[in-house]
Amino acid sequence: MKFFDYARATELSEAIGEFAKPIAGGTNLLDLMKLEVETPSRLMDINHIGLNEISPHGDGLRIGALVRNADCAADLRVRRDYPLLARAILAGASPQLRNRATTGGNLCQRTRCTYFMRLGTRCNKREPGSGCDAIGGVNRDHAIFGATEHCIATYPGDMAVALAALDASVQIEGIDGSRQVSLRDFHRLPDGDPHLDNVLTGGEIITSVKLPAPVGGKQIYRKIRDRASYAFALVSVAAIVTLDQGRITRADLAFGGVAHKPWHDPAVGRALIGNEPSDQLFSEAADLLVNQAKGQGGNDFKIPLLRRSLIAVLREATGIGGNDVRNL
Amino acid sequence: MPLNPPANFRVNGKACRYSGDARRSLLDFLRDDMGLYGTKKGCDHGQCGACTVIVDGSRVNSCLTLAVMQDGCEVTTIEGLGSPEALSVLQRAFVTHDGFQCGYCTPGQICSATAMIEELAQGWPSHVSADLNNPVPSDDELRERMSGNLCRCGAYPNILAAIRDAMEAAR
Structure with missing residues (x-):
């Protein structure tokens, strides 16, 4: 690990506008510092500035940026009104990591692309302009949506995928004041500058995540991974589906493990709304979703996997059919 | 804001202080500075859990947190849970x-x-x-x-x- 100086903020004002790298749970940052992928010259410990409560906000909830993932998933209001969020958090990492990882830090976690994490390989995210060894390399874990010739990495988290389906927003504080960004616009596609994971600029800090009023419905987070626990998603589906008089009235969907950001395609939800649930409808919606998908070779399997996962989730959400979607 | 402030915390009920190179993980502090060798270093990347200790009641990977970040915390290691004479x-x-x-x-x-x-x-x-x-x-x-x-x-x-x-x- 490269040498750095350490500072400990005791209030938010000390932490914003700083060139220092904020550290909260540190579960991703310290890992990357050990690998010397991250080499900050100064760390700003923000664990003592508050922002660690979940409180009502209008008809919704405000989750402080320093609320630990474990506490968020265990919160009775989250469990009752936003089960999708609790499910997504519980599908990620290990209990030890969830006890440290925070709401804001989780949003800022970096890709687990093996090339990004290994010095000595070319990676435009780690070293802008150097190239991308994942393209044409071992790319089983990589993106099928929104990738560019500069970067095919994925955003690895689960929590943010649920937050995208829930249409949450991110509250950000900087020296010029505060701003609010939709979670769906918080993370970026790689475009030509994949070293930028999200829209935060230097010196800005996430202060909270706001959840809109609860919408009820059937809420499902399905994560497909190489082992049953403690692994990143190959693909994941976050879904909120409501039915009224036999027709779908709400279909808020987001997908993980498939892009540089939680993937949200409003056309897929629109294709479902107003219709009676059926395998044909679900197949058409899933086709619409994967229509623009592009594999890199090693990850081609993600396209049919995502398609079938969406169909299976829609079946479960609407109570039709079983779990066997091989023929759809 | 002072740079590199010390951290005052407790390990198994005993007051201790760390002030030094901020790179020291809690794990290395426990083993090398405190001589508490019960806590093990496995992967050193938060993947194996061998370094798990309890901080303020929560289980955490001691390899993925810094000694200087423990200011005000209560750390419990395996040595604090029981002894050969009085196992938990x-x-x-x-x-x-x-x-x-x-x-x-x-x-x-x-x-x-x-x-x-x-x-x-x-x-x-x-x-x-x-x-x-x-x-x-x-x-x-x-x-x-x-x-x-x-x-x-x-x-x-x-x-x-x-x-x-x-x-x-x-x-």
């Missing part, structure tokens, strides 16, 4: 059920399980809970909740039996 209920159960072979992961397993039992008592759900509001401590639940602690010897069945035994003894 879980320590005793691991011996009874042969919950290890090489023993390298065992301190982490026991620290993790100690806090896990408390999480269950608080009603915390897990990924495999059918009902988020009413988790049932099935074998699947215990396995899922212990998935952050790897055992290369594969003593999982006996680890599970030990934890179950300790939970029943506590009831």
Whole structure:
């Protein structure tokens, strides 16, 4: 690990506008510092500035940026009104990591692309302009949506995928004041500058995540991974589906493990709304979703996997059919 | 704001202070500065759980937090849970059920399980809970909740039996 100086903020004002790298749970940052992928010259410990409560906000909830993932998933209001969020958090990492990882830090976690994490390989995210060894390399874990010739990495988290389906927003504080960004616009596609994971600029800090009023419905987070626990998603589906008089009235969907950001395609939800649930409808919606998908070779399997996962989730959400979607 | 302030915290009830190179992980501090060798370094990247300790009641990977970040915290290691003369209920159960072979992961397993039992008592759900509001401590639940602690010897069945035994003894 490269040498750095350490500072400990005791209030938010000390932490914003700083060139220092904020550290909260540190579960991703310290890992990357050990690998010397991250080499900050100064760390700003923000664990003592508050922002660690979940409180009502209008008809919704405000989750402080320093609320630990474990506490968020265990919160009775989250469990009752936003089960999708609790499910997504519980599908990620290990209990030890969830006890440290925070709401804001989780949003800022970096890709687990093996090339990004290994010095000595070319990676435009780690070293802008150097190239991308994942393209044409071992790319089983990589993106099928929104990738560019500069970067095919994925955003690895689960929590943010649920937050995208829930249409949450991110509250950000900087020296010029505060701003609010939709979670769906918080993370970026790689475009030509994949070293930028999200829209935060230097010196800005996430202060909270706001959840809109609860919408009820059937809420499902399905994560497909190489082992049953403690692994990143190959693909994941976050879904909120409501039915009224036999027709779908709400279909808020987001997908993980498939892009540089939680993937949200409003056309897929629109294709479902107003219709009676059926395998044909679900197949058409899933086709619409994967229509623009592009594999890199090693990850081609993600396209049919995502398609079938969406169909299976829609079946479960609407109570039709079983779990066997091989023929759809 | 002063740079590189010291951290004052407690380890197994004993007051201690760290001021030095900020790169020191809590794990290295416990082992090399405190001489508490029970806590083990496995992967040093938060993947294996061998370094699990309890900080303010929560189980954490001590390799992924810094000594300077523990200011005001109460850290409990395997040495703080019991002693050879007075084993904790879980320590005793691991011996009874042969919950290890090489023993390298065992301190982490026991620290993790100690806090896990408390999480269950608080009603915390897990990924495999059918009902988020009413988790049932099935074998699947215990396995899922212990998935952050790897055992290369594969003593999982006996680890599970030990934890179950300790939970029943506590009831």
